[in-house]
Amino acid sequence: MQQPIFITGIGTGIGKTVVAAIITEAIGGDYWKPVQAGIEGGTDREWVSSRITKGTNIIYPEAYLLQMAASPHIAAREENIRITCAGIVKLMPHTQRPLVIEGAGGLLVPLNETEFMADLIHHMNARVILVSRNYLGSINHSLLAASYCKSNNIDVMGWVFNDQYMQYEEEIVAWSGFPIIGSIPFNADCNAWFIREQAANLRPALMQLI
Known part of the structure; x- marks a missing residue:
């Protein structure tokens, strides 16, 4: 199994x-949001399933599907569930294709009282996009996220801006030291055509990194 790619962000x-x-479309990968x-x-x-090209790729079901739109540790508490990194990793799909994992929120979103999304990245031995x-304010938020990754030895492939x-x-690329993978223009209707178009734009840079 290839090293998974974990999609996280500045918030x-x-x-x-x-x-x-x-990313899933560009590299022909599988998708999982645990x-x-x-x-x-x-x-x-x-x-995601409704917008990527249907092929051999697999869209895996969630490990935890919670009703409340809140931080995972709060939503889980409402349903008498305790999320753990170990529990998620036990359910992690094993695939020969690249696995694209989407996190919830940013790096320091709590999963429980002691574990955060960044801890899950380490448990999965994942590379991060x-x-x-x-x-307004995204420079500060971006550089804080980058600084946390550097301080905690998180393997960052690069930035995708939108x-x-x-x-x-x-400026963010220069100050963070992480390369740019691509920039996605604003689109109020991110339909399947848009996803395919942007995947084609990002594919060359991604293929050099994986």
Whole structure:
């Protein structure tokens, strides 16, 4: 099994699911979101499945599917469930294709009282793609995420930026020391065509990294 690719980012609502779909499409990988907190309006797994090209790739079911749209440790507590990194790893799919794993929120989203999303990355021995969305304040949030990765020996493949508030990408790349994989323009309708188009754009850079 290849080293999995973990999609995380600088916060919540910054486009991880869109990027995960694009990465999965680009490399012909399998997709897995182990923890989904909040199911109203559909899950991220369903969103990705409806937009990537149907082939031999597999969209795996969640390890934890929680009703409440909240931090995973709170949503799990409401259902008398305790999420652990070890429990997730036991359910981790084994595949010969690249496995694209989408995290919940950012690096320091808690899974329980002592374990965070960053701990799960270590348990999975995953490489990370950091997602940053351009907005006022995203430089600070991006560099904090990058600093945490460096301080905690998290293997970062590079950045994927999305939205186009201002041109922050070059500064974030230079200050963080992590390379850019690609930049995704804002699109209010991220349909299957858009996912395929952006996957084609990112594929050359990704293939050099995996």
